[in-house]
Amino acid sequence: MWWPVRCNWKIAQEAFLEAWHSWATHPQMVRTPIDQFGGGNRWDDFGNWMRYAPALPTDVHKSPRGMFEIAEDPQDVVNYYYGSHRNEAPKVSVAEGQSPDELINQGVHDYFRAVIGDAVDNYHPVLMRGGDMLAVFPNFHPWGGFSRIVYRFRPSGNDPERSLMEVILLQPLAEGEARPPPAPIHHLGPDDSMANAVELGHLGRIAIQDVANMEAVQQGLKQLRRGYVILSQHHDAPVRKFHDLYNRWMGLEDEEDAA
Numbered sequence: 001m002w003w004p005v006r007c008n009w010k011i012a013q014e015a016f017l018e019a020w021h022s023w024a025t026h027p028q029m030v031r032t033p034i035d036q037f038g039g040g041n042r043w044d045d046f047g048n049w050m051r052y053a054p055a056l057p058t059d060v061h062k063s064p065r066g067m068f069e070i071a072e073d074p075q076d077v078v079n080y081y082y083g084s085h086r087n088e089a090p091k092v093s094v095a096e097g098q099s100p101d102e103l104i105n106q107g108v109h110d111y112f113r114a115v116i117g118d119a120v121d122n123y124h125p126v127l128m129r130g131g132d133m134l135a136v137f138p139n140f141h142p143w144g145g146f147s148r149i150v151y152r153f154r155p156s157g158n159d160p161e162r163s164l165m166e167v168i169l170l171q172p173l174a175e176g177e178a179r180p181p182p183a184p185i186h187h188l189g190p191d192d193s194m195a196n197a198v199e200l201g202h203l204g205r206i207a208i209q210d211v212a213n214m215e216a217v218q219q220g221l222k223q224l225r226r227g228y229v230i231l232s233q234h235h236d237a238p239v240r241k242f243h244d245l246y247n248r249w250m251g252l253e254d255e256e257d258a259a
């Protein structure tokens with residue numbers, strides 16, 4: 001998918017470069033602790049590599065139960081993961097006494113077993129279900145691991161108010177299997193919604209939330225009287241990492257950066 005965006009490429013990129021925005025941008029993911037299902041989640045963050053994944057039982061720091069799971073009962077957890085329709089039977093049903101995590105982990109293993117064979121047994125569910133995100137400086141984001149998403153953000157000519165966003169979905173391929181021909185690019189117009197890019201599946205409906213405030217952020221930056229943005233210690237670390245590198249490469253370092 002190719003989409004012209006009405007903001008600077010760095011603003012567009014930052015909307016996909018951290019998880020801090022999730023609570024406000026994707027409110028459907030936030031539930032109260034009365035939810036009893038889901039073992040919590042973890043957010044690993046090492047500069048330009050990030051991972052959102054189910055928490056390990058041994059994790060000390062993890063999101064509370066209920067976060068990132070829209071669930072009143074185990075079937076709700078599974079419906080959320082696989083998608084569901086109010087008027088149709090669930091795609092995958094939880095058996096009596098079965099935990100939703102067990103069921104989803106098994107489903108993910110079965111899916112990848114068809115692609116990589118028994119090598120699938122070498123991988124922990126955290127690796128298989130987690131969203132690994134890589135940010136290759138300055139503008140390339142192949143999620144890597146078992147994730148299929150690749151983002152690229154580019155300037156639009158010399159216009160600092162415009163940029164180009166691309167989303168590529170990769171197809172897992174068994175060893176030795178012939179590569180299919182490249183998929184045609186779906187070009188969207190600036191007023192089109194990413195939800196119209198049917199190639200992205202449910203990802204398009206998530207991404208329209210991510211991009212909803214980009215133009216406002218662009219305008220807001222121009223109104224900042226203090227002249228700089230305050231970033232959070234942990235969740236915004238990838239954004240800070242990018243700007244540290246960017247300033248160095250562009251010769252914009254101040255004394256604090258250089259130290």
Ligand SMILES: [Fe+2]
Pocket residue numbers: 015021022025026210
């Ligand atoms: Fe997001």
